[in-house]
Amino acid sequence: MIVTRKGKQLELAGEQPKTGDAAPGFTLKNLADKDISLKDFKGQPVLISVVPDIDTRICSLQTKRFNQEAGAVEGVAFLTISNNNKEEQSNWCAAEGVDMEMLRDEANTFGEAYGLFIPEMGHLARGIFVIDKDGILAYERISPEIAEEPDYTEALEKAKALR
Incomplete structure (x- = not known):
């Protein structure tokens, strides 16, 4: 699959x-160095927000938006995954007052399991996945232009419907 970053074509692996x-x-x-697995969420819907780099504007906006929604939507687990290291994620969360499950890849x-890794950049593509209570992918969107915000509403509605 091909995505773009500010118009430049990039191939996903x-x-x-x-x-x-x-x-x-x-x-x-x-952030606590605890192993978190998808199977830990069996029996509840999961919304996974994938961002290339938490320290960029669009990734920051996306993560803050889902952090706000996580507090307002009961019965859905919200995860953010990025390639950032622990220190970068911790510093960002502290600076932004965000308290959600941040995972580092x-x-x-x-990225390889979900076909989101961009070898040329060494980062993940931007995407959102919603997984139902039985571990089936109910929604998947990879942003065609990684420098643009995703459609939050569509993903949130799908996740809420699975509760």
């Missing part, structure tokens, strides 16, 4: 899972 597929499993570290295992 791997296959992207599609709606109706079993969501690929993953285990990543959170420093080895690109999530």
